[in-house]
Amino acid sequence: MSAPEHRTATGAPRRRHGGGRGKGRGERLMVPEAEFTSYYGRPIIKPPVWKVPDVPAYLYLGGLAGVSAPLAALADLTGRPGLRRLGRIAAAGGATASVGFLVHDLGRPTRFLHMLRVLKVTSPLSVGSWILAPFGALSGATAAAEVLGVTPRLARASGLAAGALGPALTTYTAVLVADTAVPAWHEGFRELPFVFAGSALASGGGAGLLAPGDVTPARRVAVAGAALELAATAVLERRIGFAAKAYRTGRAGTVLRAARAGTVAGALGALASGFLRGRRGRALGAVSGLLLNAASAATRYGVFEAGMASARDPEYTVRPQRERLEARRSG
Amino acid sequence: MNPVNSLSGPLADPAADAGYAAGHPPRVGFFTDTSVCIGCKACEVACKEWNALPADGVGDHGAAGDVLGLTGMSYDNTGGLGASTYRHVAFVEQRVPARDSAPVDLGMPSTDLPGAVQPGADREDATEVRWLMSSDVCKHCAHAACLDVCPTGSLIRTEHGTVLVQEDICNGCGYCIPACPYGVIDQRQGDGRAFKCTMCQDRLGAGLAPACATACPTESIRFGPLDELRERADARLAELHDRGVGEARLYGRDPDDGVGGDGAFFLLLDEPEVYGLPPDPVVTTRDLPSMWRHAAGAALAVAGAVAAAFLGGRR
């Protein structure tokens, strides 16, 4: 690798943030911006080795499954067989595919079962595995019963159990990414669970819009989820300081802007579909549901990319820490 | 006695915290004194020879991925720590004012170096070059994020208070990699598992020092019980300060820092980030209880939202 950035082998290039506002222009800055130093611009933390689409898909599908399961369970209890059927299949399919992507992403896939070797509350992935495993079994059994049309009582019980686990499935993934040294993820550890919750609701609800019969609860879930996601994202970007740049710029920024547009459009469409009768309403609902799911997947991918970008650029690591250190020194 | 669920703050005995009975060996570590490092890289080679690590990148010029071939980063053609590199010697070249000029604090990165001379100008007498070298290694944190996030129990605390990847357990989930605030651990291409410094766990068991510390010609890398190393480091720091080396500072020595103190700590001659180290690392799991609370809240919101959606009549 050559190092085109450097004119010489001299180390520690010092980069001034907020380019163009340097000393030479006669401007007087209110607070002189701290210079940022790094080791040849190399990242300080290691960017995750998690692959695309494996991990974003795992995050998205977990959310979809986690909302579909309670949706199906309650649809079962409230006599909405269409929603029940679709929810059960979405829950099981999402969980299975989610596990599939997770295993595929492992460096040693044959050692997948090592995930259940220990139960570590300090490890969101361990906790998640212990949620995902029973959830997968329960939702799988439920869906099997649904498809085969057997043992509806058992299916109801297992469906309820899966439904109870489902919400946890939607948000542990937020802890999973936040419990890292990746600045854009860690700094957002308070907001990310709500972003993921909202995004999961939007996708689960959105999927429900594809079901035959009454999909009102799904529509409500979708719209509420979209609202939660948008609100939580807005809070996230406002509160996490310098790391917010990772969500606004680059590929992550582009993807997240598209996701937001999709979410807004999908939510509006879903809402509107409630006022339209017949096939047009159903069709609009279905399109909105698909759009919401696409947007939800894009949100996870955007969050993923924001994290990757913040891991690759040492400035995300150094600046906040340096500021913290200076504040501590002076205060 | 440590609280069993300690996630941050000082931790007197990490091994006890991990279930080792009283009478386990003392916590050991490295004190790397960069003021006597000559950048010879014996540590890198001795480590790779002992641990039978593959070379990463010979003859491969500029392929994607890690640093291969000549990097242009002074004499550092290693780039950083990685799955096949448990020791990494950083080389930093700096132009600084000549030592005979008025003293300046070289450690502060917030200003341009006083007296810096532009290339091309006559630099006779005005400046001199400072070449910093530092052998980086896994910090074996008191609170090790890599260990805590590991879902398989592959990463463990050993009886020596160090952090070890168990190769027969790791399934390559990769979680430890972004969890490390220092960017130490990494996944080995073609193998899939994560690797990092073991502090030569096998050698420790045989009563030997790790390979790097054994080889180090100038005792820049010292190995020993952490308590002794901390005393030695304090004395060395005082000595350097007495000699007017005001820029010397310890890094990772303090048990009150964000990771509960490093098992491998350093004496540096400039700010940590100059060497590629984070200036104020915090173990991510410090915030884990709060994360779980927020996640629980959000999950409840999900549950509530789904439940609420079924309220009222059907349309």
Next chain:
Amino acid sequence: MRTWIEGWPVYRQLTGPDKLGRGTASRSDRTESLRARTQDADRVTQSICPFCAVGCGQRVFTRGGRVVQVEGDPDSPISRGRLCPKGSSTLSLVTAPERVTTVRYRRPHGTEWEDLDLDTALDMIVDRVLTTRRRTWQETDDEGRHLRRTTGIASLGGATLDNEENYLMKKLYTALGAVQIENQARI
């Protein structure tokens, strides 16, 4: 069954002191059986580093006749157990897969290497030495000064040769009358 369940770290977490699975509960079989390969060496041989002239002490660990580790000899008052990167690479140097371990022969004007038996090679070299020596012998120079030599056979040795090797070289060459005997020491 009981052993099996005890082998499951979750069980050990629940029943032992390591509730969080950070240490004792999670240890694997491999970890429990880790041993330094120097412990399993049949023999430790004291040696000297072959690179520069500082003369650092080395310990060579062998197992089954194969070198398994080379590291600094702490007894050496010169090096006190330390080695530089080159010295530290000695294991790779002596066990390199690229190391050539058979005789290679290139015939005059040949375009490829050929195999050759070591014994045959020695005899061929003996032939060459004797022939060349006879052909290029100088008994006296034009002024009648005694020479009793050949300038047809030259030798250039590296400076990693042992003293004993240099001694046999100088002794043999001198008896052959070869004078262009040189060494890295001049280069």
Next chain:
Amino acid sequence: MAEAHPVGFQWVMEAKRRGATVIHVDPRFTRTSAVADLHVPIRAGTDIAFLGGLIHHVLETGAYFEEYVRAYTNGPMLLREDFADTEDLDGLFSGFDPETGSYDTETWQYAGMTATSSAGDRDLDVHEAERGQMPGSGGAPIATDPDRDDTMQDPRCVLQVLRRHYARYTPEKVHEICGIPVETFRRVADALVENSGRERTSAFAYAVGWTHHTVGVQYIRAASVLQALLGNIGRPGGGILALRGHASIQGSTDIPTLFDLLPGYIPMPHAHRDQDLATFIEANGGTKGFWGDLDAYVVSLLKAWFGDAATPENDFCFDHLPRLTGDHSSFRTVMDQAEGKVPGYFVIGENPAVGTANARMQRHGLAQLEWLVVRDLNMIETATFWKNGPEIATGEMRTEDIGTEIFFLPAAAHTEKDGTFTNTQRLLQWHHKAAEPPGDCRSDLWFYYELGRRLKARVAGSDDPRDRPLQDLTWDYPVDGTGEPSADAVLREINGVDGEGKALPGYTALKADGSTSSGCWIYCGVYADEVNQSARRRPGAEQDLLAPEWGWAWPMNRRVLYNRASADPDGRPWSERKKLTWWDGERWAGPDVPDFPVDVPPDYVPPRDARAAKAIGGAEPFVMQSDGRAWLHAPAGLADGPMPTHYEPEESPVGNALYGQRANPARQRFERADNPYHPEPGTPGAAVYPYVFTTFRVTEHHTAGGMSRWTPHLNELQPEMFLEVSPELAAERGLTHGGWAHVVTARSAIEGRVLVTERAKPLRHGDRVIHQIGVPWHWGPNGLSTGDAANELLGVSLDPNVHIMETKAATCDIRPGRRPRGPELVTYLADRRRQAGLEEEQR
């Protein structure tokens, strides 16, 4: 030192920790500079000006150790009236013959000598031009005490001559020549003076940065003069320490595979009409000091080699030794090879195809051989030049045209054989065999033993007198089950035995009557008491700092040479802090083995007819010198002047600021088409090669790479050939950091990746800026990391004393981008040579 001898450098760091000042003088800012208290950048090839400046400072400020200088150096000795200095002759000493390019050294002698000067001069059969080849082991034989003035005020005394010689080496001149600011120079001078004297000592450490010059020997001499003036020789913490680069390079000169030496620095005999052993001894031995026993050393050597065949009647087979007729050094030989005059070549653990200056000439030599034997661990370039040498690529050679028959025999590694290495401090250390060599790999000991055995068998029945030496040669060594001869037995032969076959205790036991044998007199004692002393390994922690029971140092296990000088003339330590060897009333005492006849009291005055060791006065510590003193002025033994003088390198960008004589007048040059030199500074063509380059080594590789370019863990650390340039030079030539550039000389062009570094600092020379390029040494076409070899760039010009080449300073050009490839390279180089006006001149 930190770069190439990191483990030795631990002791420098230890000293620094205890308060020592570490000063690093080097054209480049290296790892050593990084931890030194002061780095002094110097223009490559100007160290004598710098050291001369220090000598000037010490003499003019009276900072020399007067008592030491008076008693232990030749400072008081008076020189002949007809001696003329460089001050008088504008850079030449008296006695220079411009036709032969060599000196008649007679006028350099002391006044009042009854015998005429040095060995060579008496030896009328040896031609003038061959005298440089005579190493002058014993220095000038002195028959009587020369005239001297112990007040050291006489204008003809050495100290005053020295003062005049260095009068113009002022700090300002040092600045002008070396580029070292006056203030920096003063800091060095002050530190050196403050740390020398009774209570303190300073040491100089050097490596090939000092020896690889056309004035290399005089570099070391300059340090010797300075250290002798400061009283820093023979005392703990003092000295001039050669940091040698190979495990047994010291051993390779002690037991030399060098053309001009027999074991123990005994000169090889020269062509002669009627020289017998006695006249050889007379011509080369001294009358005083330990060289006075040369007869015992030579006879014992001949007994070791020819055994019972060597008798007093046949002069101990002295006539079996072949005779020299001048320079048969490696470079001369290679030129002869290139002309087809040398059919056979053994290359043993060496890689001249990339490792020796003017590598192209080396390969042309290889290509003209009839047969070549290469023994090595790896498939080095010397064995593969016919396949992938640069000349194959340029079309200058075709594989099919190369008639060289090549035997590549794989060698055993040090772990696979017993033997001794002699390290840089003369310490013999035994390495034990740890494993069997794989496949056809064999030790070089096996190879030569086997070669000798077969050769002897083949000539056993011969009646050709030429074969007599071979027939008489002792060659009986025990072999083990694998056929490996016993290195232990060889070492014992080197040590030597007495008439009863018992191992000798030391060289003082050697006899000239044929009753003793010893393969190398200075190693005699390594097998004392029938014990392989080199294999002693009492842990250092159980011994004092000298660790006398670890290995064995020649001579006689002494760790500090000339340690008699650590005591004053009366035998008392100069200071308590720096005591090492002293007279305790009965004998010389102290932790080290005294480098002095142990029971000769300080007040001993030898009788006038005493000779050899008996002629050493009790206050004359330099026991190998014929006058017992350290030489500030060398009355004999050197081919290029009695006092070090600043000369510019063969190629330098500027003229000599001190004298009209630009470069060493006695240097060895080879004006050949395949060895073109650059135009002198100031001539029109000089601008074609405007920059200075200096070759260097990095920690991660070993010399020409034969032992490091096949090791993955080293190659990943320094994976590519690179060129170190300053930002200023990069700007001037448009070089990009990380990009390619090529360095051009009249010999060749090599490419490398550019490392623009502020460690490289342009130097001022008057109103000129001198740019210096750092070119590492280690690459070649084979191995895991490959690249062009620095030796392609270098021409061959040699130090006249030891025939070592100048690699540390030469001129070049540097251009962005890769070098031309294939035949284009040949035309490119020729074009540049034509621009420089060299091509017409040469062809």
